Amino acid sequence: MKKFVNDPKDFVAEMLEGLALANPDTLRYVPEYNLIMRADAPQEAKVSIVQGSGSGHEPAHVMSVGKGMLDAACPGDVFAAPPADFVYETVKRVASPKGVLLLVNNYTGDRMAFEMAEELAQADGIEARTLFIDDDVSVEDSTYTVGRRGVAGNFFVMKAVGAAAERGADLDEVHRIGTKVNSVARTMGMALTACTPPAKGSPLFELPADEVEMGVGIHGEPGRRREKLRQAKDMVKDLVTAVVEDLPFASGDRVALMVNGLGGTPIGELYLVYGLAHKQLADLGIQVHRSYVGEYCTSLDMAGVSVTLVRLDDELIDLFGAPAEIPIRVF
Amino acid sequence: MKKFVNDPKDFVAEMLEGLALANPDTLRYVPEYNLIMRADAPQEAKVSIVQGSGSGHEPAHVMSVGKGMLDAACPGDVFAAPPADFVYETVKRVASPKGVLLLVNNYTGDRMAFEMAEELAQADGIEARTLFIDDDVSVEDSTYTVGRRGVAGNFFVMKAVGAAAERGADLDEVHRIGTKVNSVARTMGMALTACTPPAKGSPLFELPADEVEMGVGIHGEPGRRREKLRQAKDMVKDLVTAVVEDLPFASGDRVALMVNGLGGTPIGELYLVYGLAHKQLADLGIQVHRSYVGEYCTSLDMAGVSVTLVRLDDELIDLFGAPAEIPIRVF
Numbered sequence: 001m002k003k004f005v006n007d008p009k010d011f012v013a014e015m016l017e018g019l020a021l022a023n024p025d026t027l028r029y030v031p032e033y034n035l036i037m038r039a040d041a042p043q044e045a046k047v048s049i050v051q052g053s054g055s056g057h058e059p060a061h062v063m064s065v066g067k068g069m070l071d072a073a074c075p076g077d078v079f080a081a082p083p084a085d086f087v088y089e090t091v092k093r094v095a096s097p098k099g100v101l102l103l104v105n106n107y108t109g110d111r112m113a114f115e116m117a118e119e120l121a122q123a124d125g126i127e128a129r130t131l132f133i134d135d136d137v138s139v140e141d142s143t144y145t146v147g148r149r150g151v152a153g154n155f156f157v158m159k160a161v162g163a164a165a166e167r168g169a170d171l172d173e174v175h176r177i178g179t180k181v182n183s184v185a186r187t188m189g190m191a192l193t194a195c196t197p198p199a200k201g202s203p204l205f206e207l208p209a210d211e212v213e214m215g216v217g218i219h220g221e222p223g224r225r226r227e228k229l230r231q232a233k234d235m236v237k238d239l240v241t242a243v244v245e246d247l248p249f250a251s252g253d254r255v256a257l258m259v260n261g262l263g264g265t266p267i268g269e270l271y272l273v274y275g276l277a278h279k280q281l282a283d284l285g286i287q288v289h290r291s292y293v294g295e296y297c298t299s300l301d302m303a304g305v306s307v308t309l310v311r312l313d314d315e316l317i318d319l320f321g322a323p324a325e326i327p328i329r330v331f
Numbered sequence: 332m333k334k335f336v337n338d339p340k341d342f343v344a345e346m347l348e349g350l351a352l353a354n355p356d357t358l359r360y361v362p363e364y365n366l367i368m369r370a371d372a373p374q375e376a377k378v379s380i381v382q383g384s385g386s387g388h389e390p391a392h393v394m395s396v397g398k399g400m401l402d403a404a405c406p407g408d409v410f411a412a413p414p415a416d417f418v419y420e421t422v423k424r425v426a427s428p429k430g431v432l433l434l435v436n437n438y439t440g441d442r443m444a445f446e447m448a449e450e451l452a453q454a455d456g457i458e459a460r461t462l463f464i465d466d467d468v469s470v471e472d473s474t475y476t477v478g479r480r481g482v483a484g485n486f487f488v489m490k491a492v493g494a495a496a497e498r499g500a501d502l503d504e505v506h507r508i509g510t511k512v513n514s515v516a517r518t519m520g521m522a523l524t525a526c527t528p529p530a531k532g533s534p535l536f537e538l539p540a541d542e543v544e545m546g547v548g549i550h551g552e553p554g555r556r557r558e559k560l561r562q563a564k565d566m567v568k569d570l571v572t573a574v575v576e577d578l579p580f581a582s583g584d585r586v587a588l589m590v591n592g593l594g595g596t597p598i599g600e601l602y603l604v605y606g607l608a609h610k611q612l613a614d615l616g617i618q619v620h621r622s623y624v625g626e627y628c629t630s631l632d633m634a635g636v637s638v639t640l641v642r643l644d645d646e647l648i649d650l651f652g653a654p655a656e657i658p659i660r661v662f
Binding site: 002003004005006007011014015016017018019021022023055056058059063192193209212229231232233235236263264265266267268269270271272273274275276278279288291293294295298300301303305327328 | 333334335336337338342345346347348349350352353354386387389390394523524540543560562563564566567594595596597598599600601602603604605606607609610619622624625626629631632634636658659
């Protein structure tokens with residue numbers, strides 16, 4: 001295993017410590033619960049937004065904590081749901097009089113942790129509500145889910161509810177917006193290589209040198225099929241087609257298009273994929289109104305991409321364009 | 332080779348086309364010269380800033396074109412200097428009455444192309460001046476250089492001269508600032524794996540499973556030494572020590588600290604490295620005033636990192652904090 005790690009069991013804690021050290025003015029780190037929170041949370045005048053998940057998907061979600069996005073994230077270990085008490089302790093620390101919205105990608109372990117935390121928080125008199133994200137079109141039930149998986153589309157849910165909360169929307173309204181985004185967001189990914197969890201020290205699954213996994217999950221779960229490696233244009237065409245046909249997206253739609261890297265694919269390749277996807281959508285009469293190219297929801301060092309489309313309307317265009325201040329910056 | 336490519340000889344053109352499609356309002360793409368320029372360039376009231384280099388280092392430099400950074404970038408093929416006429420045609424298109432500053436990482440091929448373009452532009456009456464960047468401490472002369480190599484520290488030069496130019500500084504002043512940044516920026520990198528150029532289709536060099544290349548160049552050139560893979564803390568300590576001792580940085584210094592991923596290393600590991608470097612600097616009494624964690628100057632899909640330190644003063648803190656609008660965004 002060739003990684004920048006010390007003792008693999010300290011990987012998550014050391015990553016979070018680095019994140020906190022890099023953002024001393026804006027983030028607070030509570031090691032006992034893998035908790036990264038806004039230094040100024042809770043804000044009394046806004047709904048607080050919390051997301052947990054396994055680690056290994058960075059920048060989701062710990063690097064998405066900041067003004068206009070999440071108030072807190074409390075990841076579990078690599079690819080493991082956070083324990084319920086991590087979520088409960090997080091909710092208590094960021095609870096606002098306007099309530100707390102819990103965002104959960106739809107995996108069984110995460111659902112259980114968040115539903116338990118929601119109950120515990122409600123018993124304390126905290127108005128907490130949970131919203132499940134399930135944007136992955138590749139499979140219905142899967143290794144770790146009943147129903148569809150939540151993947152990179154979660155970025156758009158975070159962004160929209162974060163913006164709405166910042167503007168003072170109440171919990172019902174924030175929940176409505178998040179539900180709406182999830183209902184018009186669709187994603188499919190594919191892997192060129194497996195990923196290697198630090199504690200395992202070897203690739204999570206076997207993928208021959210000439211094969212790819214179409215519809216891979218963000219924990220390396222199987223997708224729709226194994227197939228031979230082909231030229232980018234052929235593989236991207238299949239990804240985009242699967243996403244378009246699912247909602248379905250149609251001629252005249254305005255969309256946000258995200259090409260998300262899974263961790264090991266360089267940004268030059270992501271822009272090449274973006275160009276192919278953009279032109280395919282244009283041929284279908286689907287207008288890309290906002291573009292997102294980079295890493296948003298990864299699978300450790302997996303080489304691969306996912307393509308997300310979100311059908312836009314004026315409300316979502318407004319929310320997606322709102323300012324946000326999160327740790328990841330490039331200038 | 333597992334990459335998102337079509338015909339490998341089209342890789343750069345297809346990447347640039349994707350970049351242009353993703354940024355239709357702000358960027359203009361001139362395919363004949365691999366030219367990505369601000370749609371609103373030239374701006375008469377400011378010095379224009381141009382950088383070329385080989386491709387394969389993205390987001391350097393084509394994804395750094397925008398307000399407050401570069402006016403244009405004209406890369407060559409992967410790891411190949413742009414032909415002189417690419418640079419010359421670029422300079423003509425963005426030439427402003429206030430002049431053009433050409434930024435060049437110190438590689439022999441790039442120097443030749445830019446010096447020739449500078450002469451051609453001057454013969455046309457364009458006030459063009461070249462600034463060489465050589466922040467890499469790992470080796471003196473190298474495979475492709477006389478003198479030191481220019482690597483991730485070029486980001487800080489771009490940012491500072493871009494900010495100064497945007498504020499209306501003249502060519503002398505912009506050149507002074509860029510020279511100053513280069514004089515206080517130091518970088519060293521290391522590779523865990525080799526990179527694979529699309530046209531080659533196989534790794535550029537051999538690196539055994541238990542070895543790393545300390546001081547690697549951004550084209551996979553040899554560094555100081557091969558050594559056994561160790562824990563992150565031991566490898567990072569050596570990187571930081573080499574950078575600190577070179578300037579040297581000293582107790583009481585305020586610095587910008589960049590942990591730059593070389594393309595295949597996930598951001599979770601970059602933050603772990605950041606935390607180790609930050610604490611080592613704190614132990615030396617060196618205060619990190621600004622942090623940069625992510626990919627700034629890559630080597631295709633190479634797994635590895637570089638560490639850059641820049642000694643700050645009030646002028647540089649002001650310039651680094653200026654706004655910029657470039658393609659890479661996360662919200």
